[in-house]
Amino acid sequence: MIIPVYQLNGQGELQAADLQVHSLAELARVEPPGVYTVARTYRGDQAVMLDAHLNRLEESARLENIPFELDRKQLRTGLHSLLARAQQRLPKGVYEGVVLSEADELLEGFSSNFYGVLEGERRTSEEQMLYGIARRIVVEVAADLLPVRLEPVRRAEFPGLQEALLSSSGRGVVPIVQVNECRIGDGAPGPMTRAIQAGYDSWVERHLEPI
Secondary structure, three states: OOOOOEEEOOOOOEEEOOOOOOOHHHHHHHOOOOOOOOOOEEOOOEEOOHHHHHHHHHHHHHHOOOOOOOOHHHHHHHHHHHHHHHHHHOOOOOOOOEEEOOOOEEEEEOOEEEEEEEOOEEEOOOOOOOOOHHHHHHHHHHOOOOOEEOOOOEHHHHHHOOEEEEEEOOOEEEEEOEEOOEEOOOOOOOHHHHHHHHHHHHHHHHOOOOO
């Protein structure tokens, strides 16, 4: 699957970038040096303190001696258009999209890492995906709960999945109870997922630090 990438042009418009990438890790290797910010959206087209994110972006550019000034009105207009199109790509009620490899392997979510519990093992991709910070925590806290097999779940294995979950820094651990039309397990968060959630939250509490 090709990940859509957009760039802000000199006229303050968002346009499709001339890039063909299949994962966030691949994108990071071809992006030019610079600065970035990440903001979560809510309810499709809303954000929290977007101007604060943009202030931080401009300040980061200043500290790196990168000439940079955003046309925020143009950026907001472009983002609104992109988010509307993104919502059209994901059907109503779909929480997250998952990137598939050419071999029909579930590599990662659009903004998360994906895990499945299959035949008593926790399965997750080790290649062609971005190593999220939340993934590092999940790998650590789940190590004592069940064996880990660093191999992605294949689409054909959906019916055998006992549990599934995703992780991201902004959301922590989120249970998955359905993929497309396939119900996972009994359709409710499973015991391993709940244990990983609890372990993740406990790990975070132990490692909180002053900003």
